[in-house]
Amino acid sequence: MMEDRIVLKIENVSHEFNGHPVLHEVNLDIVRGEIVGLVGPSGCGKSTLLRAVLGTHPPRKGEVSVYSSRRNGGGNARRMIVRGPGRDRGIVYQQYSLFPFLTARENVAFGLMLDETSIPGRLFRYFKWRALRKKHLERAEQLLEQVELGHAGLLYPSEMSGGMRQRVAVAQALIMKPEVVLLDEPFGALDEATREDLQRMLLRLYQENLDARKKGEAPPYTILIVTHEISEAIYVGDRVVGLSQYWDWKSEGFQECPGATVVYDRVAPVEEPGGPRHYENYERQRAEIRERVFEPKTAANPKEGRLFWDEVAAGKGQGILQ
């Protein structure tokens, strides 16, 4: 059952800043192996929701939980309620994801060092740490090859282009094998061609998910990507979620808008990383998203836009959702 494959659960999350409501009872379940594109008008609270998932800014109400792939004895996934940032959720920001004082491969290996060793361990068992360090750097090099940056291991972030930096940042997050990787407008500052390269990189990761599923294994990468571009969400994701403050809160008895909520949630077509882009095929879905999510005059019932689970039940999901 699809419900058993859920890796991230957002339940009734509401948030406000200084009495100004931002999020209103957001509910979202993400299936392991999905790439979910999260879109919404600016100021709708996409980043606030992402921070709640990351744990750096806990929501006022509701909770976020992560289901670990490392199963306990009963065969059930272990549920962990998010209380702060942790190694089970990776993050790639638009900027500042990389540490400026580390080279590309050191940046990628940084997580292995922090996670597997401690300061006293590195100090008092220096030679053991040196040997381990070598293995970490080798693993980092391998991962850099995977994002096509095998040649750039010794460069510092200030010596890399924006696209290279974001590739390294993705590798840096993936090396931890987190349950979910959060991407916060990761390609927003890049030029068109570079952005398309990086989108294809995400689709290649998705192909690895499909391969793993064919072999009966758990898909390794689950990605939640926040973007302001509808096309990017449809192209990269197998599911698009729209967060918006424009919905019919009046009929629920509110005097003013109680915050943004999920007003759109549907499956999206799965693309091949090497194949051509058919933006014209997205036209219907784009128009629908623009009307339901981005149009201030819309006062639709948000439930009418949340068709994802019905679509999956009807077998309309593609890729990992089949």
Added chain:
Amino acid sequence: MTPSHKIALGATAIVALISAYTYLSHRQHRINPEDKTIPNWTQLREGLGKIAEVNHRSGDRWLVTDAQATGTRLFLGLGCGIASALLLGMLMGCLAPVEAFFYPPLALLAKLPPTAMLAVFFVLAGTETKMYVAMIAFGVLPTLAQTVFLAVKDVPDESRYKAYTLGASHIEVIWNVVFRMVLPRLIDSIRLQIGPAMVYLIAAEMVVGDVGFGYRIRLQSKLLNMDVVYPYLAILAVFGFTMDSMLFRLQRLASPWYAKEGK
């Protein structure tokens, strides 16, 4: 401008300085062959002899005893100042209550010249090394602590959050992320504080010292023994320059990324 042009111009300036001195000294000695105010090179060599050779009255070498005294005071003072500034600045940057508590007194202390407080250190710590150390440490503390504090504040939140998602502990975030980003800026600030630290020390030695560079310069100036004073000044200049370039190299070695960001 090519690098070789740069070096040539710099060398020319030094040569011009030495030539001008030689000319001035030569002109003065034509008027008064016994002149001591602008000693010629022979007199300076004699002066160097006085400094470096065993003194017949005290039984030791001025240069050795003075350098030992002044060096100990300076390095201990700077060391204490840097260590406490680092600790204080990091704590202020990481913990809001510490910032609120220490910022006002630090801002006040920063405006107080340590040489003016000499009597306070004298009363509290006597005239031994301890007094000089306390004075230098207090002198450099406010600026260095503020540098560290501001550098900690400049570390983006994203870097800290990112480190936590990579499995870092609180201590690792401070040591492996924040400190790494603060270090080059601390070294920059130390380079700028060596000058003031030497000013405080020499001034204090001139007032209350019985050994050290400041003491010797004051004494020999009074006797108008410029053949001793000028070599001492030259040694101070070379020492300061060496310290500065060593710190610069240390920074390039410890934080190679810093230069690549164009700073």
